[in-house]
Amino acid sequence: MRPIELSERLGRWSSGRGPLYVLLAARMRRLIDDGELPPGALLPPDRALAGALAVGRTTVVAAYELLRSEGRIVRRQGSGTRVAGTSSAGVVEDAPVDPIFLDSLEARDGDVLLAICAAPGDPPPQLAEAYARILPALSEIRGDIGYYPYGHPALREAIANRYAGHGVPTTPDQILVTNGGQQALSLLAHALISPGDQVLVEAPTYPGALEAFREEAAVPRGLPVGLDGFEAAVRERRPALAYVVPTYQNPTGSVLPVLLRERLARAAAAADVPLVEDEVPADLGFPGTTRPVPMAAFNEAVISLGSLSKSVWGGLRIGWIRSPAPLTNRLARLRAVHDLGGNVPAQLAAAHLVAELDDLDLAAELQVRHDHLRNLLAEHLPTWHVPTIQGGQTLWVKLPHGDGNSFAQTAMRHGIAILPGSGLDVTGNSDPYVRLHFRAHPTDLTEATHRLTTAWTAYHPPADRVPPRPAIAI
Numbered sequence: 342m343r344p345i346e347l348s349e350r351l352g353r354w355s356s357g358r359g360p361l362y363v364l365l366a367a368r369m370r371r372l373i374d375d376g377e378l379p380p381g382a383l384l385p386p387d388r389a390l391a392g393a394l395a396v397g398r399t400t401v402v403a404a405y406e407l408l409r410s411e412g413r414i415v416r417r418q419g420s421g422t423r424v425a426g427t428s429s430a431g432v433v434e435d436a437p438v439d440p441i442f443l444d445s446l447e448a449r450d451g452d453v454l455l456a457i458c459a460a461p462g463d464p465p466p467q468l469a470e471a472y473a474r475i476l477p478a479l480s481e482i483r484g485d486i487g488y489y490p491y492g493h494p495a496l497r498e499a500i501a502n503r504y505a506g507h508g509v510p511t512t513p514d515q516i517l518v519t520n521g522g523q524q525a526l527s528l529l530a531h532a533l534i535s536p537g538d539q540v541l542v543e544a545p546t547y548p549g550a551l552e553a554f555r556e557e558a559a560v561p562r563g564l565p566v567g568l569d570g571f572e573a574a575v576r577e578r579r580p581a582l583a584y585v586v587p588t589y590q591n592p593t594g595s596v597l598p599v600l601l602r603e604r605l606a607r608a609a610a611a612a613d614v615p616l617v618e619d620e621v622p623a624d625l626g627f628p629g630t631t632r633p634v635p636m637a638a639f640n641e642a643v644i645s646l647g648s649l650s651k652s653v654w655g656g657l658r659i660g661w662i663r664s665p666a667p668l669t670n671r672l673a674r675l676r677a678v679h680d681l682g683g684n685v686p687a688q689l690a691a692a693h694l695v696a697e698l699d700d701l702d703l704a705a706e707l708q709v710r711h712d713h714l715r716n717l718l719a720e721h722l723p724t725w726h727v728p729t730i731q732g733g734q735t736l737w738v739k740l741p742h743g744d745g746n747s748f749a750q751t752a753m754r755h756g757i758a759i760l761p762g763s764g765l766d767v768t769g770n771s772d773p774y775v776r777l778h779f780r781a782h783p784t785d786l787t788e789a790t791h792r793l794t795t796a797w798t799a800y801h802p803p804a805d806r807v808p809p810r811p812a813i814a815i
C-alpha cells in the first residue's frame with residue numbers, strides 16, 4: 342500500500358488528545374480490527390509514511406512498535422511491515438472506496454472544523470415551509486402505494502419544466518428522480534460502464550464521481566478542466582463515458598463558455614460517447630451572473646444530472662437525471678433494484694422547491710461568504726494562490742510550496758480538516774493544491790483561516806516529498 346493511500350484511509354487520525362504515536366496507533370488499530378487493513382496487507386516503510394503524514398519518523402516507528410507489541414502487525418527485516426495474519430481468499434486487499442469520502446460525511450468531531458464537505462449547513466426556511474404546504478396533500482392520499490421508481494410525477498414535471506425554462510425542452514418521461522446527485526452518478530456508472538472501461542474526467546474533478554466510476558472498475562483518464570482535448574482523447578482511448586461539471590466546477594469554480602459547451606456536446610454526439618454533464622453546483626452563481634445554458638441544449642443525447650443538495654439542503658436527498666427516455670427507462674429499472682424508489686414526502690416538498698428555486702436568493706449570501714474567506718486569505722496567507730471565481734462553493738488553492746497532503750495533515754493537527762488536491766485528480770497534477778469551501782458561517786470562516794494560518798506557520802514540507810500518484814494524464 343502506498344503511503345498516500347494509507348494516509349487517506351487514516352482520515353483525521355491526529356484530531357484527538359495525547360501523543361501523536363498513540364493517536365496514529367489507535368486509528369490504525371481500528372482500521373485493522375474493522376478489516377479495512379486486511380491480514381497480510383503491506384504497510385508503508387516508516388520514513389515514507391512519516392513523509393505522507395508530515396510527522397517525524399520516530400512517531401511512525403513508535404506507533405508501529407505499539408501495534409507490533411499487540412500482535413496486530415508483524416515487522417520483518419527484508420519483507421517490511423504487514424498486518425498480522427495471512428490474507429484469505431475473498432478478502433479485498435484494497436477497498437475501492439476512498440475513505441476520505443465517507444469520513445468527510447460521517448465525522449462530527451467536536452473541536453475540529455470540518456472544511457471538507459462543501460454543502461449548506463442550515464436548510465433555508467423555505468424547506469420547512471414546503472413541508473408545511475404538502476401536509477394536507479399527504480393526509481389525503483388514498484389508493485397510492487407510494488412506490489415510484491422513476492420519481493413522483495409532480496416532481497418529474499417540475500424538473501422537466503425547469504429544464505424547459507433553461508432552454509432545454511424536456512418531457513417528464515425524460516426525468517428520473519434519484520436520492521441526490523450521488524445516486525444519479527452511481528446509476529449512470531452502473532448502466533454505462535463495464536469493468537476496465539476508460540472514462541474521461543476533468544483533472545481535478547468531484548471525487549464522488551471518481552468513486553462511482555471506480556466502483557464499476559473503470560479507469561478514469563484526466564483531461565484539463567472543460568475536457569479540453571476531448572476529440573484526441575476519444576480517438577486514443579475509446580472511452581465508455583465522459584464526465585464534465587460545466588458550471589461552477591467542483592473544485593475549481595470555473596465555467597465552461599457556451600461555445601465550448603456546444604463544441605463538446607457535438608463532438609460527443611459525433612463520436613457516440615455518452616457525455617454526462619453534472620449540474621449539481623449550477624445554481625450557485627454570484628449576483629449578476631447568468632446561468633449558462635445546459636449542454637443538453639446542443640445535443641439531445643447529453644445526459645444531465647442535478648440535485649437540490651447545494652441550493653437547498655443535502656439532507657433532502659433529492660437529485661435527478663435528464664436523459665433520452667429509453668435510457669431513463671433503463672436507469673429506472675436499475676434504480677428499482679436498489680431501493681424501489683425515493684421518499685415521497687421529500688419529493689412532494691421538492692416539487693414546490695424546484696418550481697421556486699430562483700426565489701431562494703442564494704447568490705448574495707454566497708458572495709458575502711466567498712468574499713469574506715477570500716479577503717482573510719489575502720490578508721493572512723498572501724502567498725497562497727486563490728483564483729477568482731463567479732460562483733460555486735469552493736476555492737481551489739495552490740500552495741506556494743510543499744504539497745496538499747502533508748499540509749492537510751498539519752492543518753488537522755491545528756484543528757481544521759481540509760481536502761488535499763491529490764484525491765480529486767487522477768493525473769497527479771493537483772498535489773500542490775487544497776480545496777477550501779465557503780459555505781460555513783463567516784465566524785467559522787474566520788476561525789478556519791486562523792487555524793490554517795497557524796498550521797501554515799508550523800508547516801514543514803517533508804524533506805523527501807510525498808511521491809505523487811502515478812500520472813495517467815493524456
Ligand SMILES: Cc1ncc(COP(=O)(O)O)c(C=O)c1O
Nearest residue numbers: 521522523547591621648650660
Ligand atoms: C459536482 C457534484 N456532483 C454531485 C454531487 C453529489 O450530490 P448530492 O449531495 O446531491 O448527492 C456533489 C456533491 O458535492 C457535487 O459537488
